[in-house]
Every structure is written in C-alpha cells, then in structure tokens.
Amino acid sequence: MSYTPELMELMKKVEETRPSRVGVNYPRMTPDERRDVLRNFHPDYIEDGFRELKVGVDKGARLTNEMADVFEAYSRLKDVDIDLTAEPDYDVDILIIGGGGAGASAALEAHSAGANVMISTKLRFGDANTMMAQGGIQAADKENDSPAIHYLDVMGGGRLENVPELARALVMDAPLVIKWLEDMGTMFDKKEDGTMITIHGGGTSRKRMHAARDYTGAEIMRTLRDEVLNKGIKVVEFSAAVEIILDDKGSAAGAVLYNLETDQYEVARAKTVIIATGGSGRLHYRGFPTSNHYGATADGLVMGYRAGAKTIYADSIQYHPTGGAYPPQLLGLLVTEKTRGLGATPLNIKGEQFVYHLETRDVASSAIIRECEERGLGVPLPTGITAVWLDSPLIDLIHGEGTIERQLPAMLRQFQRFDVDIRKVPMLIYPTLHYQNGGLLIDENGLSSVNNLYVAGEASGGMHGTNRLMGNSLLDIIVFGRRAGRHAAVVIKDLEVPVGLNLEHLNSYHKELEETGAADGRIGPMLLPRYTHR
Amino acid sequence: MTDQIQKVDIYIMGKKYTVPETLTIMDAMEYAGYQLVRGCGCRAGFCGACATVYRMAGDYELKVGLACQTKVEDGMYLAQIPFFPGRKATFDLEEIKPSTAHFSQLYPEVYRCLGCSSCTKVCPQDIDVMQYIAYIQRGDFQKAADLSFDCLMCGLCVSRCPANIVHYNAALAARRLYSRYIAKPYAFLAERAKAIEEGKMDAEIDELVAADKEKLQELYDNREIEK
Numbered sequence: 001m002s003y004t005p006e007l008m009e010l011m012k013k014v015e016e017t018r019p020s021r022v023g024v025n026y027p028r029m030t031p032d033e034r035r036d037v038l039r040n041f042h043p044d045y046i047e048d049g050f051r052e053l054k055v056g057v058d059k060g061a062r063l064t065n066e067m068a069d070v071f072e073a074y075s076r077l078k079d080v081d082i083d084l085t086a087e088p089d090y091d092v093d094i095l096i097i098g099g100g101g102a103g104a105s106a107a108l109e110a111h112s113a114g115a116n117v118m119i120s121t122k123l124r125f126g127d128a129n130t131m132m133a134q135g136g137i138q139a140a141d142k143e144n145d146s147p148a149i150h151y152l153d154v155m156g157g158g159r160l161e162n163v164p165e166l167a168r169a170l171v172m173d174a175p176l177v178i179k180w181l182e183d184m185g186t187m188f189d190k191k192e193d194g195t196m197i198t199i200h201g202g203g204t205s206r207k208r209m210h211a212a213r214d215y216t217g218a219e220i221m222r223t224l225r226d227e228v229l230n231k232g233i234k235v236v237e238f239s240a241a242v243e244i245i246l247d248d249k250g251s252a253a254g255a256v257l258y259n260l261e262t263d264q265y266e267v268a269r270a271k272t273v274i275i276a277t278g279g280s281g282r283l284h285y286r287g288f289p290t291s292n293h294y295g296a297t298a299d300g301l302v303m304g305y306r307a308g309a310k311t312i313y314a315d316s317i318q319y320h321p322t323g324g325a326y327p328p329q330l331l332g333l334l335v336t337e338k339t340r341g342l343g344a345t346p347l348n349i350k351g352e353q354f355v356y357h358l359e360t361r362d363v364a365s366s367a368i369i370r371e372c373e374e375r376g377l378g379v380p381l382p383t384g385i386t387a388v389w390l391d392s393p394l395i396d397l398i399h400g401e402g403t404i405e406r407q408l409p410a411m412l413r414q415f416q417r418f419d420v421d422i423r424k425v426p427m428l429i430y431p432t433l434h435y436q437n438g439g440l441l442i443d444e445n446g447l448s449s450v451n452n453l454y455v456a457g458e459a460s461g462g463m464h465g466t467n468r469l470m471g472n473s474l475l476d477i478i479v480f481g482r483r484a485g486r487h488a489a490v491v492i493k494d495l496e497v498p499v500g501l502n503l504e505h506l507n508s509y510h511k512e513l514e515e516t517g518a519a520d521g522r523i524g525p526m527l528l529p530r531y532t533h534r
Numbered sequence: 535m536t537d538q539i540q541k542v543d544i545y546i547m548g549k550k551y552t553v554p555e556t557l558t559i560m561d562a563m564e565y566a567g568y569q570l571v572r573g574c575g576c577r578a579g580f581c582g583a584c585a586t587v588y589r590m591a592g593d594y595e596l597k598v599g600l601a602c603q604t605k606v607e608d609g610m611y612l613a614q615i616p617f618f619p620g621r622k623a624t625f626d627l628e629e630i631k632p633s634t635a636h637f638s639q640l641y642p643e644v645y646r647c648l649g650c651s652s653c654t655k656v657c658p659q660d661i662d663v664m665q666y667i668a669y670i671q672r673g674d675f676q677k678a679a680d681l682s683f684d685c686l687m688c689g690l691c692v693s694r695c696p697a698n699i700v701h702y703n704a705a706l707a708a709r710r711l712y713s714r715y716i717a718k719p720y721a722f723l724a725e726r727a728k729a730i731e732e733g734k735m736d737a738e739i740d741e742l743v744a745a746d747k748e749k750l751q752e753l754y755d756n757r758e759i760e761k
Contacts, residue, residue, distance in 0.1 A: 532564050
C-alpha cells in the first residue's frame with residue numbers, strides 16, 4: 001500500500017460513514033447554487049489567468065495567458081526558406097493534419113468518397129487524446145431517449161452558449177456514428193441480445209453513455225486506425241504540420257510539415273486541408289496537471305489562427321473533477337467519469353459527501369476546489385497539495401463484487417501498479433486540466449472561416465458551448481471528422497490544383513507582432529512540451 | 535518534501551543517471567535531460583508508445599514495463615523499444631468471416647505458435663497472450679476478443695516471439711471479427727438511425743433549436759432525469 005499511515009488513518013472516516021451512504025442520493029444543486037459555485041471557484045472566471053489577444057483576426061479576444069503565449073509567437077519558419085514553387089513533396093486532394101479520432105474518421109469518409117487523402121501526424125498514428133478517453137460516447141439510441149433530449153443536455157451543460165446548429169449536428173449524427181462504429185467491428189459493451197449497455201454521465205438526463213469497458217477511446221481509435229490502414233490511406237508519422245500554406249486566392253492549399261526526427265521541412269500541397277490536431281492540455285493552464293496526451297499543445301489552433309481562422313470560446317477550459325492526486329505518479333491522470341457513473345462519490349476529510357456525484361464537470365470541479373480551498377475540508381497529502389476522496393469501494397457494494405474488475409479494468413490496473421487497490425480503498429482526486437471546450441469556429445460541415453480549411457475534433461469549437469459533457473467529445477471527433485471528410489471530398493471535385501502557394505500571411509502576422517511587441521521572442525507552435533531538467 | 539526524496543542510480547542505455555526514486559521511468563528520462571520524441575505518448579498507460587525493457591544489476595531476468603507506468607529502481611538497466619516491426623494483414627471486413635479458414639489466410643503464423651509463453655511473460659498488461667492465440671487457433675473468437683481486450687499494442691510480445699507472430703494485430707482482427715459477426719447487432723440502433731436519416735426526428739429537435747435561451751433554460755432546469 002502506497003498510502004502513508006496518516007492517509008490510512010484519515011481513510012477510517014470514509015469507512016465509518018460508508019454504510020450510511022450506500023443507496024443514499026446526495027441532493028443535486030439548484031440552478032442558483034450551480035451558478036454561484038462556478039462564478040466563485042471555476043478557473044474560467046479567475047480573471048488574472050487571462051489576457052486580451054493583441055494580434056490576428058480575433059484581436060481583443062480573451063485567452064488564457066498560456067494560450068495567448070503560443071498565439072502571440074513567431075512562426076518556426078520565420079528564418080527558414082521554403083521553396084513553394086518547386087514540385088511539392090506530397091500532392092493530394094485532402095491533407096489531414098492529425099492522426100487521432102477526428103483525422104482518422106475524416107480520412108475514411110473522404111477516401112470512401114473517392115478522394116486522394118493523406119494524414120500527416122506529429123507522433124504515431126493514433127497518438128491522441130482519443131486513445132485516452134475512457135468513459136464513453138453518448139448517443140440517443142434508446143427508446144426513452146431522442147436526439148432532442150440529448151440536445152437539451154448538451155445545451156444546458158454548455159451553459160446555453162453552444163452554437164445551436166453545431167449542437168444539433170452533434171446529437172443528430174450520434175446514433176449514425178454508433179452504427180458506423182458497430183458495423184466496423186468496434187467492441188461495445190452489449191447485452192447478450194445485442195442491446196448496448198448504457199449508463200449515466202455527468203449532466204445526462206438519460207442513460208446514453210456507450211462504453212467499451214474503460215478503454216472506450218482506445219477501442220474506437222484502434223478500430224479506426226486499423227480501417228485506415230486496411231484502405232491503404234497514406235499516413236506520414238512524426239511529421240508535424242507547422243504552418244498552413246495559402247494559394248493566390250487566400251484559400252488553404254496545403255501545409256509545411258516538419259520531420260521531428262530529421263529536422264527537415266517538407267511541403268504538402270492539397271486542394272483542401274483538415275486540421276484535426278486536438279487540444280491543448282500540455283500548455284498547463286494555471287500550472288494545473290493535465291490528463292492530456294503528450295502532443296496536446298494547440299498546434300492546429302496556432303497555425304489556423306495565423307492563416308486567418310476565427311476562434312470561439314478558446315478561453316474556455318474544462319477541468320475534469322477527478323484527476324489522480326495521489327500517489328504522485330498518478331498526478332493529473334484521468335480517473336474516468338465512469339467511476340462516478342457507477343456510483344463512486346466524492347468525500348471530504350470527514351468522510352462526508354459535499355456534492356452530488358453526477359453534477360456536470362465544471363460544477364463538480366468547482367465544488368471540489370471550494371471544499372479544499374474555501375472550506376478547508378480537503379485531505380492533506382504528503383506532496384503538499386490537498387485532495388478529496390473518491391469512494392470507489394462503493395461501486396462493488398452497489399453493483400456486486402467484481403464490478404470494478406469488469407467495468408474499470410484500466411483504472412484498477414493503473415492504481416494497482418502503485419499498490420492502491422481501488423476495490424478496497426478510496427482514490428484521492430483533484431481536478432485536472434482535461435479539455436479545450438472551444439477552438440477554431442466551424443460550420444456544420446467543419447468549414448472554418450478560411451476557404452477550404454476545415455477543422456474537426458478538439459481543435460474546433462462551438463458545439464459544446466463553454467462546458468462539454470462527458471461522452472460528447474468522442475462523439476464530436478467522429479461526427480465532425482466524418483462531416484469534414486465528406487464535405488471536403490465533394491468540394492475538391494470542383495477545385496483545380498491550387499496555384500500561387502505562399503506563406504504571405506506569416507509576414508503580416510509577424511508585422512503585427514513587431515508593432516505590438518506581443519511575441520517577446522517566442523516561437524510557435526510548441527509541438528512538444530519540455531519537461532527536461534525539472 | 536523534495537529534500538526527503540531518496541535518489542537512485544539508473545542506467546539509460548548503459549549510461550548512469552541519478553534520479554529521485556519516486557519518478558516513473560519516463561519522468562526519470564526527462565529528469566536526466568532527454569527530450570522525448572519517440573517512446574512517449576499518452577503518459578497514462580493507454581497507448582503503448584513507451585514499452586521498455588530492463589534488467590536489474592546482477593539479475594539475469596529480463597523485465598518489461600511501460601515507461602510511464604513503472605517506477606525507477608536502484609540499479610535498473612533500461613532501454614526503450616518505441617517501435618518494433620510487425621506485419622499487419624489488410625482485409626475487407628465485409629469479405630471475411632470469423633472462421634479459421636479465413637483467419638489462417640490473414641495470419642498463418644498464428645498457427646505456428648511454439649507454446650513457449652514468452653509473449654505472456656512479457657506483456658506489461660498481464661494479458662495471457664499465448665492463451666488468446668490458442669483461442670484464435672481453435673476458432674474461438676469470442677474468447678480471444680475478451681481476453682485480448684486490454685491490449686495496448688505496445689509490441690513487446692512481438693519482440694520476443696520465436697514464431698514471428700504479430701499477436702496484437704491478430705488480436706485486433708479477432709476482436710473486429712467477433713464484434714462484427716458474433717456479437718449481436720443492436721436492433722433498435724438500426725431503427726433509430728433509419729428514423730434520423732428519413733428526417734423523422736427533425737421536428738422535435740428543430741423546435742428546440744428555434745427556442746430562445748430563456749425557454750431552453752426553463753426546459754433544462756425542469757427536465758425529467760432517468761433514474
């Protein structure tokens with residue numbers, strides 16, 4: 001057991017109160033209580049974490065300091081000569097930047113519509129937040145549910161700030177996406193008769209969370225990847241796009257790629273470009289740990305923005321309420337929401353529940369921060385931080401022994417590696433930086449405000465408003481990946497091979513940076529975080 | 535806290551570094567100064583990018599772990615295996631069936647397993663790899679799918695197999711075959727998808743899309759929640 005004797009002593013409180021908590025539902029917050037806790041404790045509302053952007057199409061927009069830092073930065077190509085008149089290294093109809101769930105979905109749809117597609121990705125194909133999504137994917141495919149009911153959950157969860165047309169697309173495509181994945185041989189949790197096993201997630205009004213144990217994203221990603229490879233679609237790994245190339249009309253016409261292993265630049269020409277580069281947790285807003293993939297550094301946002309793509313809610317960040325807090329090796333690691341979905345509840349140092357366990361993520365995170373910071377009822381850890389308990393042993397008490405083993409094998413294994421048996425002892429958790437709610441603004445077809453430039457997945461924004469619900473991001477990447485791929489495949493039929501390829505937009509962006517002094521010598525996109533010599 | 539942390543000596547590809555004992559192998563490599571490009575992915579035990587082999591000083595046994603999930607120990611000699619070549623058979627899922635006849639065309643080497651259990655011993659997920667290979671040989675795709683499910687495709691099994699089996703790709707094909715042909719399709723899903731495609735769900739949602747925020751907030755705050 002890696003819990004210290006002090007923690008073991010504190011844990012007794014949890015064990016004492018447990019019998020009285022089984023089967024008892026803590027009350028949900030009223031709408032006013034929700035608004036109050038958000039305003040006072042959610043990091044999105046803490047103003048010194050933000051600043052106004054000094055350059056680009058959204059000049060004056062509010063961004064986190066860390067994201068503003070990568071936006072207000074010089075191009076990596078500032079002093080590099082790229083010959084855009086020579087024969088390009090790659091020449092395709094559709095260039096997809098990013099090899100996660102959105103990129104793979106876009107590739108499959110575009111390919112099946114007859115387009116010549118290429119995926120360029122910074123790390124390995126499949127290295128993405130998709131792979132790490134554990135809990136599930138939402139879709140209204142039960143008889144007591146409908147896309148309209150799903151829509152209301154999405155909008156309410158998103159603080160009604162969602163772009164209605166995007167939220168509509170998200171929920172209407174959801175059952176189609178599940179069907180698409182089922183036909184592709186994705187191994188969803190099912191009953192004997194084929195019925196999908198679905199549970200609640202934070203903020204859902206129907207049990208519509210589909211899962212593949214607690215490897216849901218991994219199962220979807222490896223299936224999509226396998227299918228992309230089966231189709232013979234070209235995939236170039238360790239090849240990070242660093243800038244979007246425009247043509248003589250200012251439309252997207254490709255990208256400059258950077259080979260991370262040989263330090264060489266290459267040019268990919270394409271009639272349309274799909275940015276599917278994912279999120280930005282590795283920017284570590286306000287010093288928070290993150291549950292995100294190593295490559296989540298907002299690259300696509302940076303290059304898309306420089307090319308003129310507008311953003312939406314790029315200042316809105318999701319803190320997942322249940323990030324690992326102890327042992328220290330698990331700091332920031334995502335404890336899947338499915339753990340709460342199955343009945344585990346957050347508890348303070350007295351072993352008392354202080355928030356309904358299935359509040360939306362923003363509300364639950366804020367309540368945990370309040371419990372630790374304002375009320376001083378967090379559990380002090382040897383590492384100097386405070387946390388709250390997540391009473392995982394409740395799960396087997398509620399659903400029967402063996403439930404954790406069957407339903408949460410990844411969680412069980414990850415804690416066991418550090419000698420914590422979550423069937424017997426509660427976890428220690430604190431909010432972790434999890435998701436970029438906004439991103440580059442798109443329409444229902446995934447098209448950004450730049451001609452022939454699409455965005456899909458976490459890099460895009462609008463459908464989730466300023467707070468995404470669990471199970472709607474795995475959905476989002478596939479819905480909008482497919483939509484972008486399909487639409488681009490139609491659009492290219494009327495497009496000539498682009499001419500007049502240029503990077504002029506960088507010059508004007510640099511000029512703005514010079515005039516405002518905003519860049520302070522920074523270079524972007526970041527590509528990889530630096531954790532050396534800490 | 536920092537003062538109390540003990541340090542240990544580890545050997546990254548034979549070169550000695552002194553690092554805090556609380557670190558994972560991945561954190562220790564970064565602590566030592568490595569900027570990782572290969573051998574680092576999700577950092578949470580899901581992606582299989584950071585397969586690592588090591589031996590403890592003076593011990594003959596080869597050990598394995600994911601760099602992001604394994605704590606350093608004093609006297610650890612380690613190297614990462616971020617990539618190991620493995621063949622993937624391409625197939626059209628609609629053209630094949632979960633049968634030994636079809637599977638043996640995709641992955642004939644599966645049937646040449648020597649039964650040495652090297653794959654099982656080396657799996658960082660503690661999967662009984664050899665057993666799922668045996669299930670595939672027997673044509674029991676359901677059991678193979680179930681047993682192999684937690685595979686991260688890190689490739690360590692492939693690196694040790696004397697019969698040149700690419701276990702993780704065979705397992706993935708088995709899971710897709712099971713899910714496509716043996717697990718029953720969800721009947722109502724097809725019905726719902728059809729209803730959406732035929733526009734039968736449009737009216738209900740379009741009413742909400744047209745509603746103003748006040749109305750939506752009221753509907754949201756008073757919505758019925760399934761028990």
